[in-house]
Amino acid sequence: MQTFDLAAEGLRKLNATLHAQTASTNQTSWEIVNPKGSHAIAVGLDAPMEVNVKGSTGYYCAGMNKQATVHVHGSAGPGVAENMMSGTVIIDGDASQYAGATGHGGTLIIKGNASSRCGISMKGIDIIVHGNIGHMSAFMAQSGNLVVCGDAGDALGDSLYEARLFVRGNVKSLGADCIEKEMRPEHIELLTELLARGGCDAKPEEFKRYGSARQLYNFKPDNAY
Amino acid sequence: MCGIVGLFIKDKALEPQLGKMLTDMLITMTDRGPDSAGIAIYGDKSAGKAKLTVQSDDSAVAFADLAETLSDRLGAKVSLTRKDTHAVLDVPADQIAQARAALAEIAPGVRVMSSGEAIEIYKEVGLPKDVAARFDVSSMGGTHGIGHTRMATESAVTTMGAHPFNTGPDQCLVHNGSLSNHNSLRRKLRRDGVHIETENDTEVGAAYLTWRMKNGATLGEALESSLVDLDGFFTFVVGTEDGFGVVRDPIACKPAVMAETDQYVAFGSEYRALVNLPGIEDARVWEPEPATVYFWNH
Numbered sequence: 001m002q003t004f005d006l007a008a009e010g011l012r013k014l015n016a017t018l019h020a021q022t023a024s025t026n027q028t029s030w031e032i033v034n035p036k037g038s039h040a041i042a043v044g045l046d047a048p049m050e051v052n053v054k055g056s057t058g059y060y061c062a063g064m065n066k067q068a069t070v071h072v073h074g075s076a077g078p079g080v081a082e083n084m085m086s087g088t089v090i091i092d093g094d095a096s097q098y099a100g101a102t103g104h105g106g107t108l109i110i111k112g113n114a115s116s117r118c119g120i121s122m123k124g125i126d127i128i129v130h131g132n133i134g135h136m137s138a139f140m141a142q143s144g145n146l147v148v149c150g151d152a153g154d155a156l157g158d159s160l161y162e163a164r165l166f167v168r169g170n171v172k173s174l175g176a177d178c179i180e181k182e183m184r185p186e187h188i189e190l191l192t193e194l195l196a197r198g199g200c201d202a203k204p205e206e207f208k209r210y211g212s213a214r215q216l217y218n219f220k221p222d223n224a225y
Numbered sequence: 226m227c228g229i230v231g232l233f234i235k236d237k238a239l240e241p242q243l244g245k246m247l248t249d250m251l252i253t254m255t256d257r258g259p260d261s262a263g264i265a266i267y268g269d270k271s272a273g274k275a276k277l278t279v280q281s282d283d284s285a286v287a288f289a290d291l292a293e294t295l296s297d298r299l300g301a302k303v304s305l306t307r308k309d310t311h312a313v314l315d316v317p318a319d320q321i322a323q324a325r326a327a328l329a330e331i332a333p334g335v336r337v338m339s340s341g342e343a344i345e346i347y348k349e350v351g352l353p354k355d356v357a358a359r360f361d362v363s364s365m366g367g368t369h370g371i372g373h374t375r376m377a378t379e380s381a382v383t384t385m386g387a388h389p390f391n392t393g394p395d396q397c398l399v400h401n402g403s404l405s406n407h408n409s410l411r412r413k414l415r416r417d418g419v420h421i422e423t424e425n426d427t428e429v430g431a432a433y434l435t436w437r438m439k440n441g442a443t444l445g446e447a448l449e450s451s452l453v454d455l456d457g458f459f460t461f462v463v464g465t466e467d468g469f470g471v472v473r474d475p476i477a478c479k480p481a482v483m484a485e486t487d488q489y490v491a492f493g494s495e496y497r498a499l500v501n502l503p504g505i506e507d508a509r510v511w512e513p514e515p516a517t518v519y520f521w522n523h
Contacts, residue, residue: 037497056496058511075510078480078494096480096512115512116477126351135515 002027004039007034015171021047023067031062031135037077042070044203045087062089065106069101078115084125097134100127108156109198116153119146128198138165139175147194157210162165166191168202227388227401228254228374229481231462231469231492233521235366239488239503244365245408248357250498251372255353257494258374259399261387263348263355265397265464268367270342275318275394277325278338279280280346282383287335298327309359310384311338311347318342321394336385341395343368343466348387368523371464373399378405379426386423390431393438395466400427401479401494402458412453430455434463448472448518462492466495468522477515484508490521 004014006097014032021027028049035041039058042051045068053061063082067104073078075093084103091099094112101117103125106190110118110127116134119127119141130146141163151169158175164187165178179218183205191204230250234240238348244266248287251262281287284307292305295314303324304315321340328335339346347360353374355361373388380386389397404410407426414432415421421432433454437447444465451461452475460479463470471492473481484491486508493499494511513519 034499035493056500058495058497075496094511095477096482116515135475 001029001031003031005033006038007036011038011040015043017051018042018045018047018051018068021045021049025049035074039077040104042068045070056093065089075112081106081125084108094131099208100125101161103127105144107197111199113150119144119163122146126194126197128194128199128200130198132169135172138163138178141165143196145190147191147198147200147207149200157212159216160210160212162212164190166194166204166207167210168207171208171210174210177213177216178210180208181205181211185208226257226376226497228257228494229399229401229460229462229492230494230498231370231464231471233369233469233490234488236488237488240368241366243367243370245363246502247370247372248363249501250493251357251362251374253498253500254374254494255373259352259377260377260382261348261350261375261384262353263346263375263387263389263399264338264357264360264362264370264371264372265341265344265346265389265399266362266365266367266370266466267395267466268345268365271315273318274315275321275340275342276345277314277316277321277328277340278311278347279314279328279335280311280338280348281332282310282384282488283334284312286394288312288330289459291332291335294331295324295327297475298331299323308347308361309467310349311360313345334354337391339389339391339397341466343396343471344391344397344464346389346391346397348373348389349384350382350387353469367463369469370465371397371462371469378403380424383423386425386428388427389464390428392431392435393464396434396444397464398427398434399428399462401460402474404455404457404459406456416511426457430459430461443517444470445520452516459496468520470518470520471513472518474514475514480508481513483513484510485517489507492513 030051031150032053035055037058043063043219046066050069053072058077060079061068066085069088071090076095080098081089084106086106090109095110095114098117100108101120108127110129113131114133116135118133120139122141122144124144126145138157142161148167152171155175163216295303306313388399404426407429434447460473
């Protein structure tokens, strides 16, 4: 295992070192110490390696991730795993606003709560939150799955496209064009796999599914101001 | 973008280090606001005395015989402690209004930064580390304090455009965000006789809170109604004689992180600002909810 002291060596060197790892690298296990809430830790990775961040991170940790597993042993600031393509990002604590925003693929697991705008404009990422999520989550979410074991805040799934939203607790309010939908066997099957992947102690039958009513897809004069 | 830091001390043993801890937090927030910085610090109170913190760009001249002139006018002893461009005037608490009126006459170029029994506000243009050094903030003790690093968006980079803003006796406001209805609100408040000095949006927010409280609202009520009457983005931190409060607009895109231990409650625009506080590893760390007013009091 390689250990990198961020306080001593700095962010540019950290990210350059991680970017230099190729698909055939032998250095597949990294530990980053002294993150101290720094921004842009482990962004743009593109190799099958595991990066453990020993503390809390600031803005944009693990953004644009491909292939790598980034595990934050603390909480994450705004924009964690933004625009992730593949791989896995795990947050042991809470995540701040717009976690997993615009993500195209991979899995984001948040073991605490996520703040507002979680999964905004998600495009294929799977986001699994053990706790609650804040307001305006999954706004304009296009595809992928958002699983919430706790409660959701105001305006969940506003202007939603085809992402699937599963919430176990209460939803404070649904956004425009987001409705509750029937849980069919294929959804139970999908959710069983997602909960197992996220390490969640929850039963798929306890969840409700929300999705798009598909009423905003085409222009209607009634929707104009 | 701007940076806010705040610290409310619970453990008296930490009070002498308030300025030192706040300075460290403030400097960490430099890249959120490198153009000016300010700090409101709540220190010792002495019975029957109030403090006017004043500023002058020509402080050597302006402050030279200010205490004597003001003492003569009030018929009571006024003492002056100078710190760079600022000075703290100790005046009898029951003569604070007369002292302000007299100051406007005898020293019209001298600007009042704050007034109250405990509060002192220091703010200037420049990098946070330089501003903190000019006023030797790290040597100051106190019960609680608020700091701000400014990246100006709505008005000029000037001393009077820097935060915190004094909103009433022992009260102050700092702001991260931008208000979009400040021009219309400024006109309305001016029609009601409220004095607003600059074109700054936050000053309007501060004047709004002062105006609401003059009309009978508590600070908590004034903050609640700000959620209705102020349009725009804001995370506000307010200081009061015995504590501080936090409120974020309903959209809450301006960041805020809180940490609490047995020794303190801390606020930072980012977690980075809090990382050197004692016991932060075991602190309860959370984000304040949108459209919710929080208060901590001694």
